Amino acid sequence: MQNKAAGAVYQASRLGQDETGLAAVEFALILPIMLVLLLGMIEITSGFSTNRKVTMATRSLSDLVSQGTTTNDTDIQAVFVVGGYVLQPYAAAPLTATISQIRIDANKNATVVWSKSATFSGTGQSVAATVTKSAYTAGQSITVPVALQTAPSYPTFLIRSEVKYTYTPTIGYLIKDSIQMSQDTYTRPRQSGCVVYTGIYPTCT
Template sequence: MQAIANIWRNARSSARDFVADRRALAATEFAVIVPLMLVMFFGTVEFSSAVAVNRKVTMIARTLSDLTSQSTGVNGPAMQDTFTASISMIMPYDATLVNGTVAQIYIDSSKVAKIKWSKSATIANGATQAAVTDAPPSLAPDTTVTSMIPSPLLIASTYLIFSQASYVYTPSVKFVLKSGVTLSDVSYTRPRQVTCVPYDGVPSPCPLN
């Protein structure tokens, strides 16, 4: 009878110990919380980097149009320097992932906007200077681009310097963002010193009607 009582007391003691033991609960909480903490941590890192790159892309677009608008005329070497200086602002991020475009737009007396000249550029891996090429077909010379001009800037018989910069952002960890995201921005400025900014003499003279 005493043996049965001892067994019963031991069983009750074991049950109390089992209920009081929190080690399994702590392990379960840890297993649940850690993935959430990792998502928050790496998500914050990836998002912060994307915001930093996006701000630099905006700066590149504004610098491209600003430098071009201050010129009285540009040519191949001048545009190469402008693209090189502007795209290099992306550092310490990878400059080879930046694509820049500059175009001059003329808005005629009927408020129809057409591109007069346009150039694009990238900096190849290992290169110190940008490689200037023709702009994509959507921004080729003589292309009508009225729809992309903000209405306050659509003033008859005026010129605009348009610039665009884009960057393919791919997070290094890829914990939250699994693939690349294209970040881009545009900028518009008026020619500062002249009516229009010719590229290698085009247009010459600058039409005003």
Template sequence: MRFPMIRAFSARRNRAALRLLTRRFSGNRRGVAAVEFAMILPAMLAIYFGIVETGQAVMIDRKVTQLSRSLVDLTSQASTISNTEMSNIFDAAQTVMMPYTVVVPKMSVHHIVIDSARVARVCWSEERNSTKFARGTTVTVPDDVRLANTSIMMAQASYDFTPVVGWIIKGGAFTIGGSPIYMRPRLGKAGGTASIEQVERSGVAMCPGFS
């Protein structure tokens, strides 16, 4: 008769221990909060770094636009540009990218002459870390600047941006900028077969006459 009493006592003790454990677990909010925080932490980090990287990209986009404007502004102020002056223009314009100087931006400047038929062709082209156009290349420019027997300066700049957390943006680096900006020569000289006002490049014949 003693053994059934022992089993009943053990069962009551187990049930009491289980109730106590349940009360302790349900009353411990800190453990629940820790589990919930661990579950949402990856999403919070992704959102945080996404906001940071987006802010960086927006700032770089503004810098690249300023870089293009600086390039076209500096070249359009010249009447003749030597090799040294062209290098100095690239150096000076590039300073607007600070503090984003880890990556060298792509920069190019093109002097475009529009003939009497309103065909726009490259007279000369210079670049740094980019690609320049061959002399005589036909290019497309907006109608509002494509005036017969005139010339324009065109500058382009871009920046290869790599997010710090590359997995946020699939594919890693992407290019910011690249849109052309145009400006008329302000201190140009008349030259070429049609006496069109243009910015002369040292050692390069003035246009038209693209050969």
């Protein structure tokens, strides 16, 4: 009888020390957590990367226009296309953009002198931009940062670019809804007092 009891105790002690399959059980327990963390990191990283691209596209638009002394519909469309390419490898279709020139007088009143918008299509090496009517009209009052209202002489001009992008998560596991990203940037004309727009704003007055 004692031998049987001792044998049962021995077998029980061996069972308690048996770790066969323990790693598989632990992996099965932590796998869902690991997948959630992985998918979350992918979505968050993609979102930050897209937002960075939106910022770069916004800066590119105002920077390119401000480097010229004149522009026209053809030039503006080309600038918009460049902005669409900056978003690579992300699709340009959810992108909308506006480029405006703003005039600030001696009383620091800011008004729009010309403005153009665009919608986009395509991705990769086939980005297209369609120039559309801007929501801003010539002579419309507009708010600009106080720090940009000061200039050595007046009137002074600013090139403003605005970009909006609808970001849709690639996986949609943690972030299920689309996110509206937007940026705006101001630059001063570099080669002249203003950027003349052929047929719309012929002189810097």
